[in-house]
Amino acid sequence: xxxxxxxxxxxxxxxxxxxxxxxxxxxxxxxxxxxxxxxxxxxxxxxxxxxxxxxxxxxxxxxxxxxxxxxxxxxxxxxxxxxxxxxxxxxxxxxxxxxxxxxxxxxxxxxxxxxxxxxxxxxxxxxxxxxxxxxxxxxxxxxxxxxxxxxxxxxxxxxxxxxxxxxxxxxxxxxxxxxxxxxxxxxxxxxxxxxxxxxxxxxxxxxxxxxxxxxxxxxxxxxxxxxxxxxxxxxxxxxxxxxxxxxxxxxxxxxxxxxxxxxxxxxxxxxxxxxxxxxxxxxxxxxxxxxxxxxxxxxxxxxxxxxxxxxxxxxxxxxxxxxxxxxxxxxxxxxxxxxxxxxxxxxxxxxxxxxxxxxxxxxxxxxxxxxxxxxxxxxxxxxxxxxxxxxxxxxxxxxxxxxxxxxxxxxxxxxxxxxxxxxxxxxxxxxxxxxxxxxxxxxxxxxxxxxxxxxxxxxxxxxxxxxxxxxxxxxxxxxxxxxxxxxxxxxxxxxxxxxxxxxxxxxxxxxxxxxxxxxxxxxxxxxxxxxxxxxxxxxxxxxxxxxxxxxxxxxxxxxxxxxxxxxxxxxxxxxxxxxxxxxxxxxxxxxxxxxxxx
Amino acid sequence: xxxxxxxxxxxxxxxxxxxxxxxxxxxxxxxxxxxxxxxxxxxxxxxxxxxxxxxxxxxxxxxxxxxxxxxxxxxxxxxxxxxxxxxxxxxxxxxxxxxxxxxxxxxxxxxxxxxxxxxxxxxxxxxxxxxxxxxxxxxxxxxxxxxxxxxxxxxxxxxxxxxxxxxxxxxxxxxxxxxxxxxxxxxxxxxxxxxxxxxxxxxxxxxxxxxxxxxxxxxxxxxxxxxxxxxxxxxxxxxxxxxxxxxxxxxxxxxxxxxxxxxxxxxxxxxxxxxxxxxxxxxxxxxxxxxxxxxxxxxxxxxxxxxxxxxxxxxxxxxxxxxxxxxxxxxxxxxxxxxxxxxxxxxxxxxxxxxxxxxxxxx
Numbered sequence: 038x039x040x041x042x043x044x045x046x047x048x049x050x051x052x053x054x055x056x057x058x059x060x061x062x063x064x065x066x067x068x069x070x071x072x073x074x075x076x077x078x079x080x081x082x083x084x085x086x087x088x089x090x091x092x093x094x095x096x097x098x099x100x101x102x103x104x105x106x107x108x109x110x111x112x113x114x115x116x117x118x119x120x121x122x123x124x125x126x127x128x129x130x131x132x133x134x135x136x137x138x139x140x141x142x143x144x145x146x147x148x149x150x151x152x153x154x155x156x157x158x159x160x161x162x163x164x165x166x167x168x169x170x171x172x173x174x175x176x177x178x179x180x181x182x183x184x185x186x187x188x189x190x191x192x193x194x195x196x197x198x199x200x201x202x203x204x205x206x207x208x209x210x211x212x213x214x215x216x217x218x219x220x221x222x223x224x225x226x227x228x229x230x231x232x233x234x235x236x237x238x239x240x241x242x243x244x245x246x247x248x249x250x251x252x253x254x255x256x257x258x259x260x261x262x263x264x265x266x267x268x269x270x271x272x273x274x275x276x277x278x279x280x281x282x283x284x285x286x287x288x289x290x291x292x293x294x295x296x297x298x299x300x301x302x303x304x305x306x307x308x309x310x311x312x313x314x315x316x317x318x319x320x321x322x323x324x325x326x327x328x329x330x331x332x333x334x335x336x337x338x339x340x341x342x343x344x345x346x347x348x349x350x351x352x353x354x355x356x357x358x359x360x361x362x363x364x365x366x367x368x369x370x371x372x373x374x375x376x377x378x379x380x381x382x383x384x385x386x387x388x389x390x391x392x393x394x395x396x397x398x399x400x401x402x403x404x405x406x407x408x409x410x411x412x413x414x415x416x417x418x419x420x421x422x423x424x425x426x427x428x429x430x431x432x433x434x435x436x437x438x439x440x441x442x443x444x445x446x447x448x449x450x451x452x453x454x455x456x457x458x459x460x461x462x463x464x465x466x467x468x469x470x471x472x473x474x475x476x477x478x479x480x481x482x483x484x485x486x487x488x489x490x491x492x493x494x495x496x497x498x499x500x501x502x503x504x505x506x507x508x509x510x511x512x513x514x515x516x517x518x519x520x521x522x523x524x525x526x527x528x529x530x531x532x533x534x535x536x537x538x539x540x541x542x543x544x545x546x547x548x549x550x551x552x553x554x555x556x557x558x559x560x561x562x563x564x565x566x567x568x569x570x571x572x573x574x575x576x577x578x579x580x581x582x583x584x585x586x587x588x589x590x591x592x593x594x595x596x597x598x599x600x601x602x603x604x605x606x607x608x609x610x611x612x613x614x615x616x617x618x619x620x621x622x623x624x625x626x627x628x629x630x631x632x633x634x635x
Numbered sequence: 636x637x638x639x640x641x642x643x644x645x646x647x648x649x650x651x652x653x654x655x656x657x658x659x660x661x662x663x664x665x666x667x668x669x670x671x672x673x674x675x676x677x678x679x680x681x682x683x684x685x686x687x688x689x690x691x692x693x694x695x696x697x698x699x700x701x702x703x704x705x706x707x708x709x710x711x712x713x714x715x716x717x718x719x720x721x722x723x724x725x726x727x728x729x730x731x732x733x734x735x736x737x738x739x740x741x742x743x744x745x746x747x748x749x750x751x752x753x754x755x756x757x758x759x760x761x762x763x764x765x766x767x768x769x770x771x772x773x774x775x776x777x778x779x780x781x782x783x784x785x786x787x788x789x790x791x792x793x794x795x796x797x798x799x800x801x802x803x804x805x806x807x808x809x810x811x812x813x814x815x816x817x818x819x820x821x822x823x824x825x826x827x828x829x830x831x832x833x834x835x836x837x838x839x840x841x842x843x844x845x846x847x848x849x850x851x852x853x854x855x856x857x858x859x860x861x862x863x864x865x866x867x868x869x870x871x872x873x874x875x876x877x878x879x880x881x882x883x884x885x886x887x888x889x890x891x892x893x894x895x896x897x898x899x900x901x902x903x904x905x906x907x908x909x910x911x912x913x914x915x916x917x918x919x920x921x922x923x924x925x926x927x928x929x930x931x932x933x934x935x936x937x938x939x940x941x942x943x944x945x946x947x948x949x950x951x952x953x954x955x956x957x958x959x960x961x962x963x964x965x966x967x968x969x970x971x972x973x974x975x976x977x978x979x980x981x982x983x984x985x986x987x988x989x990x991x992x993x994x995x996x997x998x
Binding site: 149442528540542 | 731773827828860883887888892917919921951980983984986987
């Protein structure tokens with residue numbers, strides 16, 4: 038077991054008396070055996086840590102189990118950091134209990150609104166091996182971040198900043214990672230863009246680190262989210278065919294086949310060093326340059342510092358740029374900012390005044406016919422969201438954007454809102470004869486985001502580049518798929534559920550994206566590829582789909598090779614070496630390796 | 636029941652011979668009777684790719700006001716190999732929203748195998764055209780057919796088995812390409828823009844009043860888009876009325892456009908705060924943000940808002956707390972409402988109030 042337990046003596050002086058407290062912090066994500074619980078690292082930046090979640094789709098999951106060595110016997114107070122994710126005038130949906138050494142503590146957990154430490158009880162423990170079980174009571178997404186044992190009665194801190202400091206102290210964590218690794222290129226984010234970037238750079242001889250916070254590659258195209266890839270291949274058909282998907286319905290388990298293909302293809306490159314289950318948490322800068330990126334293993338807690346001359350931000354949320362201080366945009370620009378009107382759609386397309394009504398996030402799901410009638414519990418906590426809506430599967434239209442919700446800061450609330458929509462709509466459908474035999478086959482617990490931060494590059498790609506059919510000397514991405522921008526259905530019809538969206542399409546023969554939209558304007562050694570590239574809200578409407586973002590990834594992978602060859606920054610590829618770069622881009626139709634000079 | 640039978644017989648007859656003029660259209664959703672006395676004014680022409688002649692759009696009006704737009708269309712409907720000519724008359728309201736269609740004399744609608752439309756087919760077509768969110772919006776013509784299912788002997792548009800499954804329920808059976816063509820015509824952005832531009836030229840206070848009284852969402856939104864600062868100041872009842880009854884998109888626009896001059900008034904703040912509970916979730920956010928941006932927020936407005944804390948979501952509650960933080964407001968009603976919300980077991984975000992109350996309102 039690799040878990041973070043720190044036992045130490047807390048010495049405090051009070052009224053000239055000396056007191057000692059024995060304390061142990063167990064991070065839930067580091068359990069030996071998660072049983073049926075899943076590790077959810079999506080919201081670390083908002084709530085502080087990956088956590089375990091009982092994602093049983095209404096059926097309680099198997100216990101999570103771990104053991105640790107307790108140094109000293111004593112009477113221990115036990116706190117569990119958890120959250121009632123659907124508070125209200127009903128029983129909390131995600132209830133669970135904790136058992137210590139086989140003894141189930143009486144307190145039901147997962148019942149307090151907002152992330153907080155719930156008191157689980159007091160237990161007398163002997164020194165030595167101590168076992169913990171998390172016992173799910175509902176199958177409805179109970180969550181456990183950490184368990185804290187202390188002979189002292191004081192509750193651990195609740196507030197995020199205070200908690201982070203406390204956590205570091207309790208874990209006895211040094212300020213910087215234990216291990217430092219060096220690469221030619223560090224790619225953060227293993228979606229289609231990140232994978233394409235890694236392959237393109239690795240084929241030309243670069244030593245690449247590909248850091249991804251999930252066990253599987255593909256991001257929105259992975260078997261965990263299951264959105265099919267759309268768009269064309271552009272110059273990079275050979276690379277993108279290694280990574281993309283068939284055009285199956287969104288949510289289809291056929292995503293597994295394409296995922297196997299993707300992994301085989303990425304893993305065959307010896308100089309791609311794959312770090313799955315590692316989540317970046319900081320970018321260390323010197324002036325306008327990133328010197329390293331720090332990442333933490335999502336369950337083991339171990340940390341690595343990744344040092345490189347250049348970095349690719351394909352995190353989707355633009356985290357590397359954000360941490361490094363890169364200029365970024367969020368929200369919908371006003372219609373006049375870039376002159377992006379689509380007259381007949383007016384405010385739904387581009388608002389008179391800027392706002393945060395970005396395209397929303399989706400959670401896909403499927404049901405399957407069982408052999409006989411299957412029961413489904415009452416879900417009163419979902420009714421407020423689902424209301425009378427009935428459904429037995431999700432499509433891309435299951436999407437949430439709301440003015441008060443930020444797609445990054447409020448991502449957990451967005452995911453939970455979608456879970457309520459799914460459970461509630463299915464519960465409604467189950468009351469009909471046609472659905473009596475249906476049961477859940479799969480619900481993603483990861484949200485599939487369409488839009489969040491967009492990092493600012495030397496060029497901001499906008500709708501005008503599409504309408505004007507503008508071709509650039511540095512056009513490295515091309516696309517024929519229409520621009521489609523989403524809005525929530527309840528904006529024009531209040532009777533519609535708030536979790537359903539609609540799309541507006543603008544058809545185009547072909548448009549191009551310049552290389553200058555793929556590196557940061559103010560962080561000298563940062564590329565970006567994926568939905569966080571440099572564009573307006575409307576500009577993102579077309580190229581956010583995954584073959585197009587894959588083109589971006591491949592293009593920056595090639596640019597990194599030119600950078601390495603001449604020891605230059607991304608901008609200089611455009612200013613000084615564009616001809617060579619574009620030749621190399623054109624050559625991608627065949628496997629034409631041009632190894633960089635060191 | 637009798638009237639249903641009559642409509643059925645009429646539709647059957649139309650299926651055989653097509654539509655004579657001077658009858659009311661088969662489907663027409665505006666509350667008026669079409670009369671011979673209406674003046675028909677050719678407004679504009681539009682040439683769309685694949686059409687055999689320009690689409691001519693005409694305004695119909697009576698002696699007092701413009702009423703609706705129409706176009707008699709003759710176009711080809713083609714699959715990969717075969718083309719048919721289709722005749723139809725389409726109707727739009729004064730802001731370019733589809734309101735109905737009619738057949739053209741001697742040209743009943745037919746399917747691709749030349750079978751005439753049935754009564755159900757005519758109704759289904761109107762249902763389709765009335766759905767501005769139809770799946771046809773997202774489809775290229777090439778995506779309409781599941782080509783793996785087509786057999787050599789099939790007439791393409793009649794092979795409903797080959798119609799892509801997700802489209803099948805939305806279109807008129809056997810008239811896939813007609814359905815597709817007509818939906819895209821009925822919801823053509825170009826036509827909508829032309830109509831709006833033309834109506835703009837006719838727009839005056841009389842038409843404004845007609846639009847307001849119409850109850851039509853599109854008409855009211857047309858008015859809202861044209862409200863000036865002076866309109867907001869001089870006719871508070873008008874825009875507050877819209878805030879109560881209109882679609883969320885309209886409410887958001889109104890709230891965004893309220894002039895600061897007006898927002899600085901206590902009476903307006905109070906009125907807006909009182910409307911909080913009748914607003915949709917996004918309009919509530921816009922309203923709270925407006926208060927946050929206001930130079931000064933009156934205690935009366937804060938107290939009114941505080942009655943509805945329990946309706947706020949997490950971030951709205953946080954915005955409300957920023958409005959009152961710093962101990963600026965200490966009225967008994969506010970404190971009482973905060974405590975009531977905190978103790979309300981149905982309020983999901985009471986925990987956000989706990990520390991705030993302790994820090995600001997407890998000794």
